[in-house]
Amino acid sequence: MVRTAENTTHSKPDTRYLIEFQPSGKTSHLRQGSLLQIANAAEVPIDAPCGGRETCGKCRIIVRLGADCLSKLKDSEMRFLSDTEIQAGYRLSCCASATSSGRVVLEVPSESQLGLQRLIVGGLEPGVIVSPSVHKFCMKVPIPSLEDLRADTERILETAKEQLSIRLDSIVFSALKALPLALRKDIWKVTVVENNGEVIAVEPGDSTSRFYGLAVDIGTTKLAAYLVDLNTGRSIATSSRVNPQTKHGSDVITRICYAMQEPSQLHELHRILIVAINAMSSEICRKTGLSVDDIYDVVVVGNTAMHHLFFDIQPESIGLSPYTAVAGGPLNVRSNDLGLHVNAGSYVHSPPNIAGFVGADTVADILATNIHQAEELTLLIDIGTNVEIVMGNRTGLQACSTPAGPALEGAEITFGMRAVEGAIESIWIDPKDMSVGYRTIGKDSLPKGICGSGIIDGISEMLKAGIIQASGEFKTDPAIPKLRSRSGITEFIIVERKLSAIDRDIAITQRDIRQIQLAKAAVYTAVLLSTRRLGVKPIDIKKVYVAGAFGTYINSQSARNIGMYPDIPLDRFRYVGNAAGARALLKSSTLRATARTIAQTIKYFPLGNEPDFQIQFLDALYIPHKDLELFPSVKRVLKLG
């Protein structure tokens, strides 16, 4: 719910005016109103937390064609955009309008796309050729006679070779048991599902049209499952839910401790995860009218701890120095052994883990972003309680990880909450009058608290408005309204009690800022030390992929302002689609070998072992950084230093 009035002036269509929005391809012939208003009318969602009041600077667009047809740059735009950005065609959509007829092409950069849309529109999925690990084919098998006394097994293996040149070596036990009936039910016409030379299912008649795989993303907090049509490669249904393990701890370490205490507790964490995944696959099958037997392949990705808990493997070593994984390489485990309700002959595949805190999910993200084939220096950053950093290009990749603590996910924050309905997800402060605007998740929800993206926005805006100093401390200027001290705790009020759903003022406290400083310093230090190991500087990073649902919701400008992201142009940022890597692994068998090679060749380095890690971390605690030369555009735009 946006607490600022939105100007909904409707202008008239005029075909001489043509505004095209990318990447959606939607067009408009409206000539009046701001580009933001025209975009809204054309149902192009642009993130404009202040509602077009020119105070938040977030509704950025890039003019790709027809700059001449638009109004001149306003002062507000100069305030929020760097020179480089202005040169690159950046505008604030609330400030710009069409002043003369012609064709204008506008790109809505990923940082300006609304959160929910990012997942769908901005979510990367590599253009893989559909060539799954499993194959399904139908054939007519010769009927036994006194002249042809072959056993059913030889009959089917040899027919596949003779008729289809498909080499089959063996038959999985469940398929073997189904074989005699399947062959005889439809006069020896039979459909065979093959995986790596092994027959994993045999069905009577021709059932080749029903051929699906399940991609499962096991987040510490959230689970997501995607049903992929293995004939076409298309994702056709999805389901998600909260990871039920959260009741035994919200973070990875708490769950590892829980699993360590008793083998039965490990099995319990495993079991409730399987139950939840089964519920998702049932839901998907209900929605699509399919049977779980139509799912012949499963790819699961998660961080190393989630991976181990999914497979019922004791994760203790991940939690103890030197933090090693039990299972490193890729796994192929029979779904039956895990109790997964999919086709009985199917296998569950997981790509390899890189280290105790750089898991199969990171490998999947590398595949989804193709950074192992990138020409340019690329950064992949997956933000959660734990942050994984991959940096490099086709000549080599390196990886490290750092605990960021739960602050970024809204925990340990005074009014912190998860990114659910009622959470303030975006904050802006008008530097002129220090008035605060915000937006909550859920259209008509009164605010209940602040989630991670909101708190990052809040700190960025407080820095910009001069409410806090580079050290993170509140200024002691008594003229700042809403800044107060209660019981020795200084805090800045975001929502007053009368407008909150919790009958209390919602504020950001000094302690909250400290928590975020610790988290953002961890992230930045990991990025900085990664560049240092490669002998480059942060500005040399030509592309940044932000993975994980949480990263997707963070405003990258705010994250850059507070010094969490390195100071590089915002158009270099991209978002990785949820479970995109897992879906790619379902669709392409060659990617599985690629994943293995990536995990074997990537250079993992323990961040804490870097010589001056502590010093670098302390410098990064400043907002944006002790060394402002590392953040030149932030310095300029925010008029710092």
Added chain:
Amino acid sequence: MVRTAENTTHSKPDTRYLIEFQPSGKTSHLRQGSLLQIANAAEVPIDAPCGGRETCGKCRIIVRLGADCLSKLKDSEMRFLSDTEIQAGYRLSCCASATSSGRVVLEVPSESQLGLQRLIVGGLEPGVIVSPSVHKFCMKVPIPSLEDLRADTERILETAKEQLSIRLDSIVFSALKALPLALRKDIWKVTVVENNGEVIAVEPGDSTSRFYGLAVDIGTTKLAAYLVDLNTGRSIATSSRVNPQTKHGSDVITRICYAMQEPSQLHELHRILIVAINAMSSEICRKTGLSVDDIYDVVVVGNTAMHHLFFDIQPESIGLSPYTAVAGGPLNVRSNDLGLHVNAGSYVHSPPNIAGFVGADTVADILATNIHQAEELTLLIDIGTNVEIVMGNRTGLQACSTPAGPALEGAEITFGMRAVEGAIESIWIDPKDMSVGYRTIGKDSLPKGICGSGIIDGISEMLKAGIIQASGEFKTDPAIPKLRSRSGITEFIIVERKLSAIDRDIAITQRDIRQIQLAKAAVYTAVLLSTRRLGVKPIDIKKVYVAGAFGTYINSQSARNIGMYPDIPLDRFRYVGNAAGARALLKSSTLRATARTIAQTIKYFPLGNEPDFQIQFLDALYIPHKDLELFPSVKRVLKLG
């Protein structure tokens, strides 16, 4: 219990006299008494049903050295031995004695060895090099450090390669789950069990001394399990019991019908078999003080129907024309999938089936006898309700099968019974006075009935004594005592009521003879048509291997006399040890590939398809045969024709 008094005269030792018995290697210095008595005193068990009264002709020995030191041939010996046999050194041990000092070497041929002993002494077990499919080795794994952050899986796979040059590709799921604890329990000293590149078990410390495999022989009637030490290749314990499926039918066809009716009935037959095998492995482990977890490999052999029921595979097609198997090739199924209580990571191996009625047990028998490498023409014959015949040598093998009916196993016979305590297993008739001798199973048991080997003996002896004709009909000579007709049924009394345990006369009836004629004609026809396909004659068969517990107990002379076995010298007969092939497959991984090649190259032919099968079968109904020229030695010894 032998119903004839045994002469137990004890002679005095005299070191100038040396008698050696082969293959046991036992020796004696006794100079007085018959060789049979000397053998008894030396604890060399020779089958002498008549107790040394020179009336049964069964206590045959072969003089290999020192014939000059022995007494001259007696008339009784001339009566029971053919010229060829006499030339080959055959004697009756009850008739011969040492007459002068010196060294005498006597071979106790397999047909004269006592039944129980045959299994141990005569049971063939090919001299395979111990090189199992599974390997167990101990290693010291480097401890993780900040400089060595490999996952447990890579750590163990790479250590095996570096330290021991053992290539491991993957880890079975149950072993993966055990891995972290096993590595850390004994300071990173760990024992790994490998099967075909896959780690199937990981144990803390050095447990290489505990390394076992289980060979299971699934007979239609009887189950047997052998524990084999995979370090030494030695069989160290055994257990056997009745196949619990017998309650759902004593023969294969009845059980197939039971399984066909309802899937639940198939699963029941499967389940009760697994329960029985688990009971045997538990019993073996109890006896040896081992754990079922010490069993890392299982080889199962059985006929095709038993094979399918063991694996829970619908055997319907085996019972319906054209009688094909579902599973042809070798199977490797995880023991967990079958519910077998052995090490969780172990696989159950079955060699391939050749056809619906020539199963994996036949392949195992071929391996045990090495006939695929034989120079000479060799016959393998496995006698049961179904009879399997393999013939050939290293240049090629052919196989066929024939139903013999249950008569040979004592069923459908008036006083028939299984070969258990109280069964008459051996019969002899003194041609002079037609007095009947017999021996029962169980030392002090009164007879309850006649088992298969007894009935074959009885018919042979009745033929020899002239009680029955070549047609199988009783002679109508009123002078034959114990031959009588009651309610139109002619029968010959073997045991009179007062000496029987069942308070009735035990007799062989005309109908019993007919049943045996049908069975023995089936066997002989299969052998004869096998030779014909190879363009040879029965006498060209240079070696005969008799497999299966039942065949082991049949007196081969009697079986030859009635025309079930071809008329070839008895020293060409050998017995195949129980489950010898299964044990060999445990001990040698290369034999598994050999088994596959054998099954792929052996020529199976459906016997019923042979042009004049019916005519040949009718001729073979005669005792020994319509064409006596096929049985020259029987004709001569029994003075027939």
